[in-house]
Amino acid sequence: MATLKEISQRTGYSPATISRILTGDPALAVSDEARKRVLEEAGKLNYAATKSRRGRAPKHLLRLAVAEMLTPAEQLQDPFYLYLHDHVEQACVEQKYAFLPLERGETGFSLPEGDCGAAVAIGRFTPGQVASLERITPRLVFLNSSPDESRFDSVVLNYDLGIRLAVDYLLSLGHRRLGFIGPAWRLDDRREPAPEVRRASFIAQMERHGLYDPRFLIDTPMEARPTAEAVTAFLAAGGPLPTAFLTANEETALGAVRALSSAGLSIPCDISLLSFNDTPLSQLVVPPLTSISTHVEEMARAAVRLAGERVPTPGPVPARGLPVKLVVPPSLVVRESTGAPRPEAW
Structure with missing residues (x-):
């Protein structure tokens, strides 16, 4: 588990400064980049996989698009979504899936290039945004929301x-x-x-x-x-x-x-x-x-797993057609x- 001393060694900030960054000390002038670095280093120290594993170039079994409710700047104010993002990306590495961030416009989302087999949508979205995601792929998994459990997979918390x-x-x-x-x-x-x-x-x-x-x-x-x-x-x-x-x-x-x-x-x-x-x-x-x-890591892994289950692959096991709503029990x-x-x- 991460400690203030370990994060201090990785970032160069003193433990006292890191504590003030986390608790939002108004007397401390700190950039978004500094806060992002502290949050990300805290997350990295808790990841099961190493950086060297992240750096490999596997043969991708699935192109997985990812839509996010919050911008990177907004995630710094609610790190729960920053860590969901990072764990989804890490789960893609583990499953050898390509991680494809979607671009968000005024009316919805778009895939910069190519196509995708499925998509994970992190957060809550308007009906118009959901419709734009469905135009990219009907195989949608919503992470931390469930706008329509009769049509889409979802992973939510109890x-x-x-x-x-x-x-x-x-x-x-x-x-x-x-x-x-x-x-x-x-x-x-x-x-x-x-x-x-x-x-x-x-x-x-x-x-x-x-x-x-x-x-x-x-x-x-x-x-x-x-x-x-x-x-x-x-x-x-x-x-x-x-x-x-x-x-x-x-x-x-x-x-x-x-x-x-x-x-x-x-x-x-x-x-x-x-x-x-x-x-x-x-x-x-x-x-x-x-x-x-x-259990943000397990929520993210579950969302990536559900996405993979909906994509047809060669073999005797057919792709799952019925949407699933997975309710994660907290502890x-x-x-x-x-x-x-x-x-x-x-």
Whole structure:
């Protein structure tokens, strides 16, 4: 697993600077290129395959097109999608598939040259974008969304299970005042506004236990810097505090770490923090984040595998015709950012 020291050796940045980059320190002037380098080196240290294997030129068994919801610059603000991209590319290397990035225009996607056997679409797309992808190839696999499970393969996460695991774990530690940090609304699988699924699931879980308190909800975009600002404002308001926060994703957790630490609050002694996604960044924060692992590597591999199953090949086994929706169960990874509440908080 990646460590701050290893990333420091690879990038030349000090461990303290890397920590400030990850938590979105507004006082640190850092370029997108610097942040990208830190994120990518963290990912590389967790890949099973080596760079030398990446450099080979295999005989490609399939030309696999890849469409992405976020631009490279946007992925720096939500590294979950950066790591999905990298793991899809690595899975293509393992399967000896050609990785063909699609170009995104104002009305949809296009393949720069040649054709492809199938496509993996990473993220959420409008109906118009989906139609443009279907014109490139009808063999589509959607990764982290499912716009039409009757027609297309998809690999999605069981968010409800992840939130239940998080809430049940915090309750088992003795917490009763739980808060949630993240947006109230987000785009759904068709990129239309809808209640954010993790927050909605958190509210439902807390209501089920009779412990829901709307005062402990912090509405913020899923990015580190605005989250730090929102948490700072919440603390400055002087209201009652929860004993633990669950965050919508890793970036909100990183922002919360910065705000809580700046306010002189200790994690987990004063407030426990539980994150969602568990990319390599969760291990680099101080303290390392207890997190709901979304298994991004397995999600990516599954999407590439489903794409390969739809392509006709020589041999007795026919290509799969029926679309499949694969729901990946998340799991809890316990680290140092969570603990029992102070005795007076019970």
